[in-house]
Amino acid sequence: MTASPSTTSKSEYTARHLQVLEGLEAVRKRPGMYIGSTDGRGLMHCVWEIIDNAVDEALADRGNHVLVTLYADGSVAVADRGAGIPVDIEPRTGLSGVEVVFTKLHAGGKFGGGSYAASGGLHGVGASVVNAVSARLDVEVDRGGKTYAMSFRRGEPGIFDDPKTGPGPDSPFSPFTAGSELRVVGKVKRGVTGTRIRYWADPQIFLRDAKFDFERLIGRARQTSFLVPGLELVVRDERGLEGTPGADGPVEEVFRHEGGISEFTEFLAPDPAVTDIWRLQGEATFSETVPVLDAQGHMTPTDVERSCGVDIALRWGTGYEQRMRSFVNVIDTPKGGTHIAGFEQALMKVFRKQLETNARRLKVGNDKVDKDDIMAGMTAVITVRLAEPQFEGQTKEVLGTSAVRQIVSKIVERELTALLTSSKRDLKTQSTQLQEKVVAEMKARIHARVQKETLRRKSALESSSLPGKLKDCRSNDNERSELFIVEGDSALGTGMAARNSEFQALLPIRGKILNVQKASVGDMLKNAECAAIIQVVGAGSGRTFDLEMARYGKIILMTDADVDGAHIRTLLLTLFFRYMRPMVEAGRVYAAVPPLHRIETAAQGRAKGEVVYTYSEQQMRQVMAQFQKKGRTVKQPQRYKGLGEMDASQLAETTMDPRHRTLRRVTLKDAENSERVFELLMGSDVAPRKDFIVDSARELDRERIDA
Structure with missing residues (x-):
């Protein structure tokens, strides 16, 4: 028996292959x-x-x-x-x-x-x-x-x-x-x-x-x-x-x-001022355990008390552009870090509290202000100084010292609250103008979102290219709406009765769609099922895909709980992976988890009959054994061959109702590995797939095959 190349290479990998790079x-x-x-x-x-x-x-x-x-x-x-x-x-x-x-x-x-x-x-x-x-x-x-x-x-x-x-x-x-x-x-x-x-x-x-x-x-x-x-x-x-x-x-x-960072902020500011340049300053201490070189030359973990100085200059202008620069010991941190997280956390907390206090005067309503509303027109320079800060890498673009977040947050909250609630006439006027600007930004954002959703839904529904078999929902709320891609017309009929039409839409597909891993872009677009899915999602495909334009917050693949259903789900995932990958990366693609069995017990004395759904053969046997142990009479378990075998109430209870259902989120933790697996299982090169099937045959559970 000859060793495979991988086996040979592993056996030859010994200590002599290791390299130790010294010094520079x-x-x-x-x-x-x-x-x-x-x-x-x-x-x-x-x-x-x-x-x-x-x-x-x-x-x-x-x-x-x-x-x-x-x-x-x-x-x-x-x-x-x-x-x-x-x-x-x-x-x-x-x-x-x-x-x-x-x-x-x-x-x-x-x-x-x-x-x-x-x-x-x-x-x-x-x-x-x-x-x-x-x-x-x-x-x-x-x-x-x-x-x-x-x-x-x-x-x-x-x-x-x-x-x-x-x-x-x-x-x-x-x-x-x-x-x-x-x-x-x-x-x-x-x-x-x-x-x-x-x-x-x-x-x-x-x-x-x-x-x-x-x-x-x-x-x-x-x-x-x-x-x-x-x-x-x-x-x-x-x-x-x-x-x-x-x-x-x-x-x-x-x-x-x-003039320091106040002068820097004035230099960066692009618009006329709404407020003066405000300085938020403070200092606090924190403890951290660090290795310290002792007299014998050994590194010993030691608790050290650090001092962190915070100095922030900021002002708001009449414009909408945000300019924020952050520094740690004069080192520019363009990708932020814990000091920026603490600053933004305090901004949100302070402004939400102030707007809640003045909600009636400012006519805030029930809407919540967000970070972009507060930071519109803001110019800020954020600096912290501390000994031995922890950075993520030698390029020092991200501060990682965790204690800094809470220190910055507390100092900003204290100092900014004092400015916004000051009784001085000048500061009081600036505070009022600033809060009015933030509320106006919030209302403009909400109005623009509503308009965008309305126009998006209207244009999509009025388009002649949208498939007539789409059963859309009534809600214009993109975050709440869900699109169920279901297998066949029978599942569509049951799904129509089981869904909540306020926010759940249904799109049926005919059997197995085109394997887009092996097909060209042109062939994919010519395929009626693939084209329908892309049109209904409404965000384009490939490089032109715009996640912001997606018409639904969740895409749920609802296929039968059998081998064919798994194959169809894989084909659908291949389509999303290849042409709508940002949806997967954003965690907005899910697989429904329908049950395999329905177990019902007969009423016995005062004990009412129970209904239990199971999702695997092993779970079904365990439930049956538990009922038998309790002396309960169990009717013949119902085995679902497909979604169409369920009635509407059962489908809603087990698979579609957000209060009871289970969804599996599809993620891309390792894009490179996912690319390799999709190419292996769905690509045009048959030989590696054949080898995979042959090598994995011994691991096949024959009981899972529907015969």
Whole structure:
């Protein structure tokens, strides 16, 4: 007997096949894990890492100037006047602080040592990752009256022999062999400190068309100057690239703002103001358990008390556009996180309470305000500062520290409630205007939804292309309405009597529809049953499918509880998976679960007869055994061959009435795996399906086959 290829490959997979990537080698092997991508976005992320380290010095009150320079040779330099990277020897490694920072992953001064109360650099990989993906990196440190220097080629320390024309990544390089050296290359005045880093991105790592974006650098520098009042950021472009502001010579932009996030909010706001810029500020503490390095070099779980500062500037304008920016320790979090969740939670709570209190004056009615109503026309800058925040990944786009949500929520609720209920004349006027605007937004949204639903239902019903066999419902409420796709006219007749016509629609299909996994788009559209389903759902198909246009909140596949019914259900699911996948992804496609048996007991003395529905042979036998054990007389169980064998009351009670029925939601937890399974079971390639059937034959339960 010969082993299958899969068996052979498994037996040959041993420890010698494992690779252990040491140090910066891991970064060069999988750069996307650390910088997101190797295109322009990844290139810019490297610059942010170095700039953020320089800004951290300003946050720690150690310097107020950062200079970023783009050179014509493709390199970029970042200089600050902070404390300077430590130059003494780190005892555990025997290396200078500079070499540790640039060659060791997860090494730095921001792991709770007290040097930085709040910082953007968190993981100790920023500088070392930039070094790993650079063809060359030079660092100079001013500290203790001296200037120290060190150079690296693709993460390896050594010395470049640069020509008189200047430094470059192609200069002859001599790596250190016996031991590395932090060179002293000059002197500075006593008290002068700072760090200068210049690097050349490695063309072996980054795509050829990846370039530094001057406009994005300008935007980042401007935003950072708002977030750190008093910090001066200078961005200088010496590349002379055509189509850029520096095409005719070096250009320089200087940013310094003393007004902080209030000034930032005013800068972002696109419309005339309804309210002044309101500041919501506060601070709270929380505890978390973190691993801390003890004196013996062991990581010990320790309860640490953290402080979280919240500072939010927001205002409402007359427009409808929403602009919200969020930051953690000056790091932009474009995808939000727990601080945004807490902010939005408090907004909803405060405004709903205020509108409920003033419902009569504002003529709110019974409608509920939602988040979009409140945030229409709002411009906000949300900042939190805390030590060692937890981010989702090195790109730091989502804050994950769970305690921050409740802290932000409580502070926003307290401060915003005080502003909205203030007795000061100016604030009282602004509060009234704001609440009236929110109520107007709510009413406009509800009116637009009603109009949209009415027009959608009307146009769909008046369309000659809609199948006449559709038995529609009366409700215009898209969220409540349900479409039952039923198997055959007999099931349709029973379903018509069993349904609630207020919100339940019925569409019958004839037997087994086309297998769309093997058919072309043209063949699918020519098929009457497939076309009818797509037309009735009303949201299009394929790439043009618009979930918002779907006419029903639920699509329920109601087929017989037998093998043919399962096949029809699979064909229908294939249609939805292939051409209306957003419905499945949104969890709006369901399979009805009709019973297989109806068991009725005879009345016995005072005990009335009982009716029990079962959904499998095993369950039926268990129920029968329980009744026999109790001494009850059981009539011959009724076996349903199809939905048409039920009367209307039975179908309603077991399968259609939301109060009693069971539905199975169809989900796409693993789209790739689902794609593979649908292709295997329903695709045009027969051989893999035949192998699957042959291999799985021994697992077949013959009792489940209807003969």
